[in-house]
Amino acid sequence: MADQISGDAEFLADARQWFWRGPIEPGIALIAEPGHVFSWLIAGAERSLLLDTGLGIADIREPVAALGADQPLVVNSHAHFDHVGGNARFDEVAMHESAPDWLQSGTDPELLDAYAGAMPELSAAWRALLELDRECAFLAGPEAVPRPWPQAAIAERGWLIEPPAPTRTLRDGDVLDLGDRRLRVIHTPGHAAEHICLLDERAGILWAQDQVYYGPLLIFERGSSIQAFACSTRRLADELAGAVRTVYTAHCLRYSVPPQFLGEVAAAAEAVAAGEAEMAPAPALFGPGVRAADYGHFSILVPA
Ligand SMILES: [Zn+2]
Numbered sequence: 001m002a003d004q005i006s007g008d009a010e011f012l013a014d015a016r017q018w019f020w021r022g023p024i025e026p027g028i029a030l031i032a033e034p035g036h037v038f039s040w041l042i043a044g045a046e047r048s049l050l051l052d053t054g055l056g057i058a059d060i061r062e063p064v065a066a067l068g069a070d071q072p073l074v075v076n077s078h079a080h081f082d083h084v085g086g087n088a089r090f091d092e093v094a095m096h097e098s099a100p101d102w103l104q105s106g107t108d109p110e111l112l113d114a115y116a117g118a119m120p121e122l123s124a125a126w127r128a129l130l131e132l133d134r135e136c137a138f139l140a141g142p143e144a145v146p147r148p149w150p151q152a153a154i155a156e157r158g159w160l161i162e163p164p165a166p167t168r169t170l171r172d173g174d175v176l177d178l179g180d181r182r183l184r185v186i187h188t189p190g191h192a193a194e195h196i197c198l199l200d201e202r203a204g205i206l207w208a209q210d211q212v213y214y215g216p217l218l219i220f221e222r223g224s225s226i227q228a229f230a231c232s233t234r235r236l237a238d239e240l241a242g243a244v245r246t247v248y249t250a251h252c253l254r255y256s257v258p259p260q261f262l263g264e265v266a267a268a269a270e271a272v273a274a275g276e277a278e279m280a281p282a283p284a285l286f287g288p289g290v291r292a293a294d295y296g297h298f299s300i301l302v303p304a
C-alpha cells in the first residue's frame, strides 16, 4: 500500500489537472473526472467515506487529501472499471458481497482499450457541446469540462486497473456509521449485479451512481439485467418517495437529479422490461447489438 501521494510518474496524468473537486454542500464534496465519472467524498464526525475511486488515470488520493481526508473508507457502488480505478490507493475497501470474481485479476484490458479508443470521438462531441453551451446556455459547470485525454502516456505505459480484493463486503440494509452521519446500503442490481446505492436518511440524500442520471443508462453489459433494474429502480422510487431531497449520480453533465426522476426511470424500465417500449438502435459508440429506448433526457440501453 502506497503511503505517499504519488507524483505524476506512477500515473497517466497529473492529479492537480485531471480532477475537479469541490464542496457541493456541507460535508459532501464532488471529485469529478469531467466527462467521465463522479466520485464522492462524504464526511462524518468520526471518519470519511469515499464513494467510488474513478478511472485510475491520476492519483485520486490527491483531491481526497486536499479535501481534508486521509484514509477514508472506500465504498464502490459497483465493480465497473470507472468506479474502482483508484482502489489500490486505499487501505479499506468495501463493496457488495456479489462483486464479481474477475475483480482480483483486474479489469479486462480490452474494455480499457475500447474506452480509450472511443475518446477521440467522445472528446470531439464534448468540445462541440461545450462550445454551443458557451454560445447560448451556460449550463455546464467546471466539473463538466473534460481534461485532455492522456493518449500518449497510455500508448507509452499502458493503462491497467488491478483492484485488490475488497477488505469488507456489504449487504442490503447494512449501515455505515461515520459518526454524525449514517449511510444505509441499498442493493440495486440491474446495471450490475453488485450495484448499491447509499442513503443518508437524515439529510434526505441518495447516492445513486450508475442507477439513474440524465444520460444513457447502460443495461447491456455483462451482469446487467433489465428485469432486475426495473425492480430495483421501482423499489427506490416507492420506498424513498417524499424521503429524499436530492439524488447524486456518477455520469454525464449533471451530478444530481431530482428525486422524482427515480419514478420516471422506474416506469420507463418497466416498459422496456415488458417489451412495451419503442426501441431503436443505440448510438454506434455503444457497439453493435445494443438497442435504446429514448426518453429525451435519458435513455435505457439493452441488448438487442
Ligand atoms: Zn457502471
Ligand SMILES: [Zn+2]
Pocket (backbone or CB within 6 Å): 037, 080, 082, 083, 210, 250, 251
Ligand atoms: Zn459508471
